[in-house]
Amino acid sequence: MADEITFLPLGAIIQSFKVGGIDIVQGFPNQDLYVSHNSPHFGATIGRVANRIAGAKIDSINGGKSYSFVANNGPNTLHGGDVGWGKRIWKGPTPVGLRNIPGIEGELQGGETVEFTLISEDGDQGFPGEILVKVFYTAGKIVEDGKEITVLGQEYEAELVGGAEETAINMTNHSYFNLSGGPSIEGTEVKLCTDSYLPLSEWGIPTSGPTTYPKVATTTPFTLEATGPDFDDCFVVDPSSSPSSVPIDTRSLPLTKLVSAHHPSSKVHLDVLSTEPAFQFYTGKWIDVPAVGGAPARGPRAGFCVEPSRFVNAINVDDWKNQQLLKKGEKYGARIVYKAWKE
Numbered sequence: 001m002a003d004e005i006t007f008l009p010l011g012a013i014i015q016s017f018k019v020g021g022i023d024i025v026q027g028f029p030n031q032d033l034y035v036s037h038n039s040p041h042f043g044a045t046i047g048r049v050a051n052r053i054a055g056a057k058i059d060s061i062n063g064g065k066s067y068s069f070v071a072n073n074g075p076n077t078l079h080g081g082d083v084g085w086g087k088r089i090w091k092g093p094t095p096v097g098l099r100n101i102p103g104i105e106g107e108l109q110g111g112e113t114v115e116f117t118l119i120s121e122d123g124d125q126g127f128p129g130e131i132l133v134k135v136f137y138t139a140g141k142i143v144e145d146g147k148e149i150t151v152l153g154q155e156y157e158a159e160l161v162g163g164a165e166e167t168a169i170n171m172t173n174h175s176y177f178n179l180s181g182g183p184s185i186e187g188t189e190v191k192l193c194t195d196s197y198l199p200l201s202e203w204g205i206p207t208s209g210p211t212t213y214p215k216v217a218t219t220t221p222f223t224l225e226a227t228g229p230d231f232d233d234c235f236v237v238d239p240s241s242s243p244s245s246v247p248i249d250t251r252s253l254p255l256t257k258l259v260s261a262h263h264p265s266s267k268v269h270l271d272v273l274s275t276e277p278a279f280q281f282y283t284g285k286w287i288d289v290p291a292v293g294g295a296p297a298r299g300p301r302a303g304f305c306v307e308p309s310r311f312v313n314a315i316n317v318d319d320w321k322n323q324q325l326l327k328k329g330e331k332y333g334a335r336i337v338y339k340a341w342k343e
Contacts, residue, residue: 020342044086122163176303
């Protein structure tokens with residue numbers, strides 16, 4: 001799979017994912033360019049806490065202690081701070097043999113798996129506790145309804161090993177998908193698994209529990225046009241289930257197809273599946289990357305993101321808190337799967 005899917009030690013980044021000759025993820029030719037130009041977080045593994053923490057502060061963990069962080073997104077902390085896990089150098093990719101991807105129908109051909117590991121120190125970006133975190137990528141192919149499908153499985157595992165009794169965690173991958181083979185996602189047809197979302201303040205913090213998304217009928221196919229619809233929203237997979245029932249380790253839960261997308265011109269298709277209870281769907285409004293290193297300039301709507309995760313700011317909401325609260329002796333876990341093919 002080395003010629004189709006590549007990774008980098010920086011941020012355990014997914015650098016490329018080629019389907020039918022089209023690289024469907026945004027990226028750069030080399031790691032140095034990610035250091036200098038990756039303000040959108042192309043392909044990065046996000047942590048310690050993906051998405052936003054309200055007021056750049058955890059109100060109460062470890063027996064009522066509060067923790068403050070850098071405010072790098074208005075008044076909030078975004079994607080783990082100024083030097084989140086997506087900007088750290090991980091150990092890897094280390095080959096760890098062949099694995100299956102649970103929940104995928106059909107026999108997986110290949111299954112080559114690599115591991116990335118990182119030690120996030122007690123006090124890293126202000127967060128309490130030392131965490132040992134692992135990311136496993138498993139790549140292969142399946143045949144489904146006569147189509148050869150490229151599959152990339154992602155597995156996250158994190159353990160609080162010292163320095164505190166509790167900490168917060170919420171991991172995801174921040175790949176930007178572009179199925180068109182061109183500069184824009186214009187023309188991409190998309191369908192979400194849900195029309196339930198968390199209403200957000202102007203700075204992206206939920207203002208209430210799940211309600212129906214008002215702008216677009218998301219559970220029937222719709223088209224991403226040149227300038228709209230514009231998404232940067234946290235969708236809830238199953239609003240009928242209690243947010244407090246989400247386990248800290250979701251890996252044993254069934255995969256849900258969160259988003260299906262395809263582009264009629266390129267005939268490239270993508271499904272994103274996960275065990276997670278929510279996902280941020282973002283259509284790339286703020287992308288602003290100059291032409292560099294042989295890669296073209298990337299602007300607004302050069303890619304869309306599907307970021308499976310826990311509820312935004314869950315650590316500060318009593319009924320959601322357990323989704324992100326990692327205790328010593330427990331393991332956090334989550335799984336994400338990308339399936340892509342060309343007609």
